[in-house]
Amino acid sequence: MSEARTLPDTRERILDAAERLFMESGYEGTSMRTITGDAGVNLAAVNYHFGSKEALLREVFRRRLAWLNRERLHRLDEMEAHAGGEPLKPSAILSAFFGALLHMGTDESLGGMTFLRLLGRTLTEPADFIRTCFAGEYAEVVDRYKRALFRALPDVPREEIIWRFHLMLGAMSYAISGTDALQAVTDCELDLNNDGPQAAEHLAARVMPFLLGGLRAPLPQFVTNQEQQRKPEPSKAA
Amino acid sequence: MSEARTLPDTRERILDAAERLFMESGYEGTSMRTITGDAGVNLAAVNYHFGSKEALLREVFRRRLAWLNRERLHRLDEMEAHAGGEPLKPSAILSAFFGALLHMGTDESLGGMTFLRLLGRTLTEPADFIRTCFAGEYAEVVDRYKRALFRALPDVPREEIIWRFHLMLGAMSYAISGTDALQAVTDCELDLNNDGPQAAEHLAARVMPFLLGGLRAPLPQFVTNQEQQRKPEPSKAA
DNA sequence: ATATGATTTAAACGAACGTTTGAACCACGC
């Protein structure tokens, strides 16, 4: 009819099925026959269109992370342009970084909650080629946001900022992945399972105060003393 | 000699190898031949001693979680006994819950950082039989700590407490699993990779302030209004 | 209509998987 919407579109159907199945069962736990069967295409289609199962996984991430990286850099550029050289507020930096992520959950054409869950799940998988895939796509974005946080929090040791950046990522990916062990125990039904487009907004309202509270928490006592920028006195028991 | 310490101890060698390999490559990504080869035992030993690969995974967790659950309940019992009916401090509850966990990282006979990483990794895997395994072992412990937090924070809606409990678990498991995507990007070398017994103590000093800051963060605006216990006025802008 | 390049198809490939088998091995009580 219109154009290319009604034709088989084998590539995208494979990517959609793989995205969902990798999220549900992991990379090793999903067979090519399950993927192609679910997508309604022939088994050989994956190797024809992508070359291998590993290349398929890379493409599943690439098509989503391309948008995410662009969006995150765009938000940071906009904020820094309006700030006129002044450091940004930490809350604004986090809102941009995680807001761009959570926006994907509200837009089905960007992967929706399925890709968000897959992403949260994969971040803890130490498989080599997965990490290298992330490193290449993520390097610039993470570096830009790290430097923005360094400027926003000049009194906090950089090592501590990086640590808390990690911790915030962990809390967020755990909240996103949803299906966690605690949920199987907890009788109270949280809206974690919500798949609708409002799930990501609920998530943001819930999680952002927690992340900001963690970021602003008092520093640990010992403070690594390798790049103490304020408080030149060594403190009593250090 | 003494008893059964010097003999091959096939069972434990399998469990140790499986623990490490499941941590490194995941359950589906680790073959029985790799496990038995690494443990220096015959391939058939796993099925002889445990019955199946799945039962082996269950036993890998069971022998560690048995100690963890006992320790967590013990610490809570002690605190509640000394409190004499008074609610506990939230920081004390978290210190007990996560302190028991992190103590495993300092004691090689309790699994050390290997098991901690495996645990952090597994919590985000939605495989059914893994979750059911956790549900059975975790139910009582999580319920006890949840109720302690409810008493410690009577002004916070219970749903919000459960949410933040989830988020703290996510941040901690992410910090523990260590090998994450951000690390591949960050040039600054954090002490995440430290495997020594002091790694868990560093982790505690780093992470606990963050978790407490998140737990005490201001509530989100909308506050679910299903069980508002204080502040009966709807408030304009909070 | 026909030739051409892109795509889909059914079938098979060898390798690796978890599991099972039955004989061999060992320690120990008789």
Next chain:
DNA sequence: GCGTGGTTCAAACGTTCGTTTAAATCATAT
């Protein structure tokens, strides 16, 4: 000595894995 129960062993089981092949089909331009 011999038998016995627990354990280890090499070998093979049938299945599923990711990948490849070559023919069949489709779309399109001349």
